[in-house]
Amino acid sequence: MKKLFTKKDYLILSIILISCTILSFINLGSFTNPNTFIDINKNEEILVELKYKTYVNKIKLFTGNKASQVDILLSEDNTSYDKEVSIDTSAFAWYEEKLSKTVKYLRIIPNESTSLGEIALYDNSLNKILINKITLNNKKINVLTDEEETVPKQISYMNSSYFDEIYFARTAFEYSRGLRAYEWVHPPLGKLIQAIPLKITHIMAPFYYRLMGNIAGILMILLMYLFGKKLFKNTLYASFSSLLMAFDTFHFAQTRMGTVDSFLVLFIMLSFYFMYNYISGEKENRNLFLSGLFFGMATCTKWIGLYAGCALAVIFFTHIIKNKKINLKIILKGIAFFVIIPLILYIGCYFIYPNVEWFGDFSIKEVFDQAIRMFNYHANLKEGHFFSSMYYTWPLSYKPVWYYSSDISPNLHAGITGVGNIVIWWIGIGAFLYLLVKLFKKKDKNSFFILTSIIFTFLPFVFISRAMFLYHYFAILPFMMLAVSNLFFDISKRIKHNYLTYIYLAGVIIFFIIYYPAVSGIYMPNNYFQFIKIFSSWYF
Secondary structure (H helix, E strand, C coil): CCCCCCHHHHHHHHHHHHHHHHHHHCCCCCCCCCCCCEEECCCCCEEEEEEEEEEEEEEEEEECCCCCEEEEEEECCCCCCEEEEEEECCCCCEEEEEEEEEEEEEEEEECCCEEEEEEEEECCCCCECCEEEEEECCEEECHHHCCHHHCCCCCCCCCCCCCCHHHHHHHHHHHHHCCCECCCCCCCHHHHHHHHHHHHHCCCCHHHHHHHHHHHHHHHHHHHHHHHHHHHCCHHHHHHHHHHHHCCHHHHHHHCCCCCHHHHHHHHHHHHHHHHHHHCCCCHHHHHHHHHHHHHHHHCCCCHHHHHHHHHHHHHHHHHHHCCCCCHHHHHHHHHHHHHHHHHHHHHHHHHCCCECCCCCCCHHHHHHHHHHHHHHHHCCCCCCCCCCCHHHHHHCCCCEEEEEEEEECCEEEEEEECCCHHHHHHHHHHHHHHHHHHHHHCCHHHHHHHHHHHHHHHHHHCCCCCCCHHHHHHCHHHHHHHHHHHHHHHHCCCCCCHHHHHHHHHHHHHHHHHHHHHHCCCEEHHHHHHCCCCCCCCC
16 A cells, blocks of 8 residues: 555645544534433432522523433422423433423422433523522432533533434443443444543543544545545545545534444445455455454444445455465455454453343353344334435435434524435446446456445345434445546546546535535524425435
8 A cells, every 4th residue: 555655645635634624523512511410210309499489480401321201390388389391301411491480499300210410590681590409318419510610501412412322422421430331232342432532531521422433434534545545546536535425414414423333334444445455465364354353343333234244255255266266274264354253352342341231140142142132122123213214215315314403593593414415425326337337348346346345235224124214324335435436537537638527526515515504513594404405305
């Protein structure tokens, strides 16, 4: 790879990565949130006594790793209480509710076991109301008023979890604190990586539980450059490949969220990158080992990694059969690198953190029993979802996933939606068909590699009956982008003055700029979001 790289490559790649890093870290999440919590069991209650009988305009409260519906009752005399509001809460999020009543006492009663981190009360002038004392089971506690500086003026994704962060960020927190882990339907590796900043800083705030996924997203842009350089041996189309990833709106939204999909896709990309090196004859043992290692890491993050394994197996066996390298030694290497090492990694993840929901006494048998429970969970998941979509609609980005929504006035709205950059995605369909024709005519290595990566990673989704979402397409997306790069690279060889590549990249960037508000959570007039809708199924 060093021979392929020039000073120009390093300069261009540095500019791309620095620019993308800055953009990705803008408003990633707050650095502070409450970090001391009190657990309240069912049938227990928090009693809040104010300094004076006061008109209470609203209440803000922050939840910890346990959440349920919370009822708030109000009283002037601690004898007669009126139920004022019920708040449906999720993990690590701020909530605000109007109360609009003169009271001196509040009772906070959870329907199930709940964890709270902070509460704040406000009068009509939105000044904080003095709290005399808070008790739980008649014992005075200070936990709910000890981090007043963390109470936000505006509740948003910046200071609260959203979408599946309520599962993954919660479990990463539990890993970092040695608590019983809640999310168990995916293997542990992604959440273990997500937990690293939480363990180091001891701060449970959005910036930290989104940090590792965001870094993985940046590394994916780097890897696309390496892939482009490796496949096309051309600086322009290495840059082209990385810019497709950098300016894909779906990639931007998905990697800035505190879930594990960034790690999954990064590991899948790495496993294919080293497999390409292997079939290219470069340091075969090392590259085959690294391909198997990252395949194992992908599978230890989500089982979708196994789907990528189908494509890797086709590429591997086609290569050794075509080059007449098939023998006992190479088969044993394949078994060692793609079966034994991933299996060791998979079991090892549970050894690192054995305190997982449903585990009994930790053992290797328990790991396999857990795998059976996971399989049964996904196989029997029959519930539909409004934002679920069929696999054949994914390349069109027909039904994105609406991750977050907020309104601060009748006309100002913010949202985060996992919507694809259709300038890339739609051209990707044509680029895929072009590759099919090219492979049939020329049977070249690059066409076979990209097509196999797409088809056999995508194919298992066809046979899945449970609800699926556009983010499942994320694992296939890098290879669709390489198909687009291949298309324009081939066009460039037929056109003397290749303006088309630059015009196309301009279109990709313009789409990203127009849809940036829809994937970044910034407030814009409602009319703007209505204007940029292409399908009625696009929610912003």
